Amino acid sequence: MINILFFARLREEAGQESLHVEKAGCTIKELKEWLDKEYRLSGLNRTMTAVNEEFTTDDTKVTEGDTIAFIPPVSGG
Amino acid sequence: MINILFFARLREEAGQESLHVEKAGCTIKELKEWLDKEYRLSGLNRTMTAVNEEFTTDDTKVTEGDTIAFIPPVSGG
């Protein structure tokens, strides 16, 4: 079981703050593709990703118990 | 084992952010008395206390694995 957190725009799109799913073992890239298909979340491709509060890249493998945060960049100012 | 967090002034006085001690089973009041004796922390009497991110009163008993935060009131503005 892994814990997925959505922030900012993605939280609204997903309609929820978090998700608990059986996806340990897949990479961030695979996870993004799965979320894109299942939840139709936009722009996941260029979304920053953190595993257990540390940013990481798309080829990282998630392991059991990890918390994965998806953070869409904010551009206003 | 319980986890004690110090904030603001108390962090400076204690010289550390946190403390891991074998104090499960005692009350907040007893914990404050112990800290007063062992660490000479001032004004613990009127310090707000939270257990696992919820404020609580001096007669609360702490249990194994709890995180106890001591928060001295700030008055400036």
Next chain:
Amino acid sequence: MEHRYSRQEQFAPINKEGQKRLLSSHVLIMGCGALGSACAEMLVRAGVGALTLIDRDVVEPSNLHRQNLYAERDAGGTVPKAEAAKERLQKINSFTSIHAYVLDAGPEQIDKLAPQCDVMIDGSDNFDIRFILNDAAEKHGVPWAFGAAAGSVGMSCLFLPGRTPCLHCLMQGMPDGTMTCDASGIISPAVQMTASLQTAEVMKLVTGNTEALHKKLVLFDIWNGTHQPFGFSSMKQQNCPSCGTAPEFPYLRKKNRSRIRTLCGSNTVHIHPGADVHYNFPLLEQHLAQHGEVKKNKHLLTCMLPSLRLAVFTDGRILIHGTNNPEEAEAVYHHYVEKAAYTVEKEPET
């Protein structure tokens, strides 16, 4: 050109409906120091309909590094903060109706002003005032946003009468040994962060977004990067003297507040001889002019004594700058001011 609130209405939880509510809301800000200035500016920019500002102090140079409504020309030590604040705020938004009180507000005044507003903001620097605000809030059912900052630390919490425990429940009595700006200093990012937390809760409230209210006390330290919310829903005391089943509002009853106080964050002693004490200003001026340069405006008279600066307000209060010693201040008061004092019965100016 797009209108001034267009980007705020574009924020979905506020939209046009929330903006309309904001434009007809009335907020009271107790204290126009660092937090009061910052909250007042955000709310006036946002379009709050009416603002009541209360402050007893004058603008000093040492306020400028953190009190965002004041500029150098205000900081000569003779301009009351509430007046200078109002002037700047009206330049920012001429549509907000601003009531500025140059006043050392106590239980009587707060008890009178609280029911006239939708929400109160704590812009004060001490728990004496906060416990009075808390009692007035509970008595009249008016929410209030507590805020405090010192050093790089801040805390903020919105109290909702009938729906959250009150400050009295949470602190279980007046705290002592608190962190002050005198002892710990203060940096402006800690001020703006605390005020942002206070203002966000107030904006939720007055735009009708009550379901979004945080209902937690937030504590942060912007220097070491901590930021932590704490729940307090279980702290409600059924026998709380301020919000319990038989409330007595003890801090609204106390008429005898300490007469002499040292002010937070400035080398200043404040003397309040009593609500009924006034001065013969021509006599006072004539007397003081023998000891140092005297200036005056409609709110106060100042005199530069050899090592101290004296400010006597028309409502009877005295500020003695340049000392932290209440006994020295008391001696100065007796020596220079008391002989021009007289006593009248007068209504509090509210």
Next chain:
Amino acid sequence: MEHRYSRQEQFAPINKEGQKRLLSSHVLIMGCGALGSACAEMLVRAGVGALTLIDRDVVEPSNLHRQNLYAERDAGGTVPKAEAAKERLQKINSFTSIHAYVLDAGPEQIDKLAPQCDVMIDGSDNFDIRFILNDAAEKHGVPWAFGAAAGSVGMSCLFLPGRTPCLHCLMQGMPDGTMTCDASGIISPAVQMTASLQTAEVMKLVTGNTEALHKKLVLFDIWNGTHQPFGFSSMKQQNCPSCGTAPEFPYLRKKNRSRIRTLCGSNTVHIHPGADVHYNFPLLEQHLAQHGEVKKNKHLLTCMLPSLRLAVFTDGRILIHGTNNPEEAEAVYHHYVEKAAYTVEKEPET
């Protein structure tokens, strides 16, 4: 009276030594919108020695709800932000030396100005500029504080060349589909909170408290109460084109930035015909006066066309307010402005 920085020196990590460093530091702020205004005010109050402000835009009514340096009188659509910002800031602190550039800064200007300052602050509203800042920061070894806010969300991060990964490493290329103020609106507590996070890091840096630097990206949502730091130390890419072993600074090389852009948070199109394009202003005025009221000052000329407002800057740029449509804007440019244009070779005004 105590001096203006006394409460800041009282904050132990700064003290007199840090204040001295602050007083001799030079900060560049790129953009004087919401974040730029807020950071500039905090730093000028704090006593920063020199400030370089750069902004290409004019003050509009829809800026007032969140851009704390501007008042109603600035918001007629003809006063450049950099100029209005400087004026207000000098009233707050006449000792800070402020250089205000009314300029659509691109790679050339930023490359020239970056090495003159100790740290840069991102007060912009787009990643085009941020990637240029990032390249200039890495090339010249100047830290910079990224900040962005929209809706009730904000993020902030200090990048330290040689010590942290850079923006390019972190984002792995220019992001698209980002949250803008146009789409999500913006509330001022989110602005002040983001700016407080940026300013606190800059204050640590310029007062010599480098060990206290946060070295995390902070993301918050002040409406739903989240506030979360994320580490990014493992994101360093050895082959990063901006900070890797053989950097190429790609965003400093791009001269061909898009000529026509829609501005964030306002119904406005910006046209930059090129650094060498200028106008015959008397001819332009004569021509435009046939179509609508013309006003001018030393920075720009404005004309109220039937449904749009046109602003032509002396440095060649055009703002067309009242449309989001680049094609409509292009047509307006051709119809009203282009015939008064001529081309010269000119140095960027730095």
